Every structure is written in C-alpha cells, then in structure tokens.
Amino acid sequence: MSLAPAAPADFNPEEADNLEDIEKQFAVKAVQHMSTYWAILEKVPGSTLRLTKIDDEIYEHLKQDFPDFDPAATINEDEMKSKAGKERWRKFMMAYEKKVDDYNFGTIVRTNPKFEYGEKETIFVPRMQFYAIEIARNRAGLNDWISGKKD
Secondary structure (H helix, E strand, O other): OOOOOOOOOOHHHHHHHOOOOHHHHHHHHHHHHHHHHHHHHHOOHHHHOOOOOOOOHHHHHHHOOOOOOOOOOOOOOOHHHOHHHHHHHHHEEEEEOOOOOOOEEEEEEEEOOOOOOOOEEEEEEHHHHHHHHHHHHHHHHOHHHHHHHOO
C-alpha cells in the first residue's frame, strides 16, 4: 500500500518541479542499498550470492539480449544511456515489471568490478540493470576479491 497521494490525471512528470526532499529520499535509499550490498560482499564471496529468487532467469536473459556483455569490462555509461542503449535496457527490464520488486528503482552500480564504490567509479541505474550486471559479475567470480580484502 502506498502512502503517496495519487497524481492528478493531468499530471505531467516532464514538467513537474524536482522536489528536493523527494530527491534526497531517493538518494538515501540508493546509498543504503549500495552500503548493504558492499557489506554483504565483504563477508561473503559474490560467487555464492543470490540477489533474487530468479537469478538464473535474469542471467540467461542477459546473455540472450546482451551477448557481447562482458562483466569484467568497464561499463560505458554513454553507450548504456544512449537512445539505443536505453531502448535495449528498457525492453530487458520490462520483462521483470511484475516479477521483481522495485525493478525500476534507482540504484548505484560500480562501473568496473575491480574497484570499490567511489564518486568516479559509479553510475546511477535502475535496479534491474544493477541485478543483471551484478549477477553476471558474481557468476564470473569478479566480486570474490572483496570478501578476501583485509583493511
């Protein structure tokens, strides 16, 4: 059940003011998700994690729709967020609209699995992109170094 009031029928999100408090709440949620995921990776090798109940389906779908996706490569944000990239990812993500909670909620992902989260090493993406990318990275063992890292 949502506590947010319903938008009027004539509401146009393209013309809506950005409400600073709402933006801050989204940012806080994204940072909480990022911090929680990192804390888990520090304790458990990524290759042993399941991020959703349907990781296998997501992984197979990623390989089918993005056969050239290399989980070890640095994400090209410009390519991902280009008109063609957005359309490919939108088609991929919509398959999970009714299967994955918060599939389109904003989340932070590292651009390269070799680096920790940092201002220059992260981008803001919908949750399904995060799941697809991180499931592929975990299957490839690319996040296992984090649990073995000594402070």
